[in-house]
Amino acid sequence: MIKVVFFDLDDTLVDTSRLAEMARRNAIENMVRHGLPVDFDTAYQELLELISEYGSNFSRHFDYLLRRLDLPSNPKWVAAGVIAYHNTKFAYLRTVKGVRRVLLDLQRAGYRLGIITDGDPIKQWEKILRLELDAYFDEVFISDYLGVKKPHRKIFEKALKKMGVEPGEAVMVGDRLYSDIYGAKQVGMNTVWFRYGKRADRELEYLEYADFTIENLEEVPRIVRGLSDEGEERSDKEVHAD
Amino acid sequence: MIKVVFFDLDDTLVDTSRLAEMARRNAIENMVRHGLPVDFDTAYQELLELISEYGSNFSRHFDYLLRRLDLPSNPKWVAAGVIAYHNTKFAYLRTVKGVRRVLLDLQRAGYRLGIITDGDPIKQWEKILRLELDAYFDEVFISDYLGVKKPHRKIFEKALKKMGVEPGEAVMVGDRLYSDIYGAKQVGMNTVWFRYGKRADRELEYLEYADFTIENLEEVPRIVRGLSDEGEERSDKEVHAD
Numbered sequence: 001m002i003k004v005v006f007f008d009l010d011d012t013l014v015d016t017s018r019l020a021e022m023a024r025r026n027a028i029e030n031m032v033r034h035g036l037p038v039d040f041d042t043a044y045q046e047l048l049e050l051i052s053e054y055g056s057n058f059s060r061h062f063d064y065l066l067r068r069l070d071l072p073s074n075p076k077w078v079a080a081g082v083i084a085y086h087n088t089k090f091a092y093l094r095t096v097k098g099v100r101r102v103l104l105d106l107q108r109a110g111y112r113l114g115i116i117t118d119g120d121p122i123k124q125w126e127k128i129l130r131l132e133l134d135a136y137f138d139e140v141f142i143s144d145y146l147g148v149k150k151p152h153r154k155i156f157e158k159a160l161k162k163m164g165v166e167p168g169e170a171v172m173v174g175d176r177l178y179s180d181i182y183g184a185k186q187v188g189m190n191t192v193w194f195r196y197g198k199r200a201d202r203e204l205e206y207l208e209y210a211d212f213t214i215e216n217l218e219e220v221p222r223i224v225r226g227l228s229d230e231g232e233e234r235s236d237k238e239v240h241a242d
Numbered sequence: 243m244i245k246v247v248f249f250d251l252d253d254t255l256v257d258t259s260r261l262a263e264m265a266r267r268n269a270i271e272n273m274v275r276h277g278l279p280v281d282f283d284t285a286y287q288e289l290l291e292l293i294s295e296y297g298s299n300f301s302r303h304f305d306y307l308l309r310r311l312d313l314p315s316n317p318k319w320v321a322a323g324v325i326a327y328h329n330t331k332f333a334y335l336r337t338v339k340g341v342r343r344v345l346l347d348l349q350r351a352g353y354r355l356g357i358i359t360d361g362d363p364i365k366q367w368e369k370i371l372r373l374e375l376d377a378y379f380d381e382v383f384i385s386d387y388l389g390v391k392k393p394h395r396k397i398f399e400k401a402l403k404k405m406g407v408e409p410g411e412a413v414m415v416g417d418r419l420y421s422d423i424y425g426a427k428q429v430g431m432n433t434v435w436f437r438y439g440k441r442a443d444r445e446l447e448y449l450e451y452a453d454f455t456i457e458n459l460e461e462v463p464r465i466v467r468g469l470s471d472e473g474e475e476r477s478d479k480e481v482h483a484d
Contacts, residue, residue, distance in 0.1 A: 128321075
């Protein structure tokens with residue numbers, strides 16, 4: 001019997017990667033428009049390289065970009081990048097298609113919902129609150145706040161304990177085979193891999209830990225109901241066997 | 243003969259203090275709405291105290307606010323504050339009444355324009371670019387970028403040198419008697435104190451350094467023209483005296 005459904009946040013509930021790409025493109029465009037003496041493609045490729053080296057949450061991307069391009073420090077160009085980046089992030093923040101319908105459907109069917117995500121706690125809460133997703137969820141577990149990152153089993157164990165359920169009574173839905181699917185399966189949860197966005201062909205060596213693979217989030221309620229029915233049938237059989 | 247007019251940025255060109263007050267009030271309101279277990283007035287007063295101790299550019303205001311209120315760290319409340327703060331700043335950023343008319347008028351009359359401001363260079367450029375003020379100005383001098391703060395004479399000297407004018411050929415307009423007016427007068431500039439906002443009754447011990455006091459920015463072009471005419475009359479007289 002399933003009682004709780006956990007979701008990853010980035011690229012599962014929130015369309016983060018697509019948004020980040022738009023924001024980065026707009027940032028470079030605005031920097032060029034305000035005098036950055038480099039063509040768009042050169043600057044954009046350099047930014048992507050920088051992000052792959054320093055990570056996407058690095059706060060001095062635009063400063064470092066100028067250094068990498070052998071340009072003098074220039075707060076006007078950095079400000080132009082920052083403005084366009086933030087404007088895009090604010091204007092285009094969106095949930096993945098179907099999210100609200102799925103959450104409402106699960107909630108109406110009596111399942112409790114949680115989020116298990118990595119990342120900066122304040123930035124993650126910003127996305128949740130801006131999209132007004134908070135009302136759907138009973139609990140939000142953010143790794144950087146708890147001090148462990150997915151796929152460490154502790155974050156999944158903490159989540160299960162806080163929700164008061166056994167691993168077999170929980171489903172984890174996420175886009176990363178390693179952090180979400182392998183992580184949740186380690187502690188015995190049911191797992192649904194959402195094959196979506198830039199992670200659609202990554203970490204396939206962990207595919208065996210996915211009980212289900214979906215390409216549309218709207219399949220989640222049917223899968224969860226199926227798992228619940230299976231569980232009931234199994235306990236019916238156990239009763240008969242006695 | 244006046245050739246250049248310099249303006250301070252915050253509370254002279256940009257209506258910063260009023261905006262900051264609105265943003266802080268909305269931040270606290272949103273934190274309370276998302277569960278901060280303290281009433282609005284208590285939290286708002288605590289925030290004002292914190293800002294007066296740590297300065298207005300401190301990036302961890304909302305985190306520290308929770309500590310001061312003896313509350314546990316909570317990224318959801320902090321995110322609620324950050325969102326409302328930024329939304330307000332983006333939605334309500336405004337120039338001081340009359341700014342664009344004054345700048346256009348001075349520019350048409352052939353004066354070159356500059357900004358001399360304190361503050362974080364990227365944040366100051368953000369305000370300038372968001373308000374599309376950059377096209378009016380030949381140069382922007384930001385103290386934190388140059389390594390000296392107003393009223394240090396070096397920032398005014400650098401500005402005069404870059405614009406290629408003598409101190410007597412320049413006017414400084416600003417809301418702070420100490421940083422703007424005393425600072426500019428030290429190097430021999432003409433000074434116009436814009437008696438506005440929260441600085442309207444502060445630092446009055448430096449009032450003697452103001453050549454003019456105005457309560458409406460739209461008086462600037464008339465004053466600048468008056469100074470130019472005076473200069474011409476004086477050089478006419480000098481010519482006659484030869």
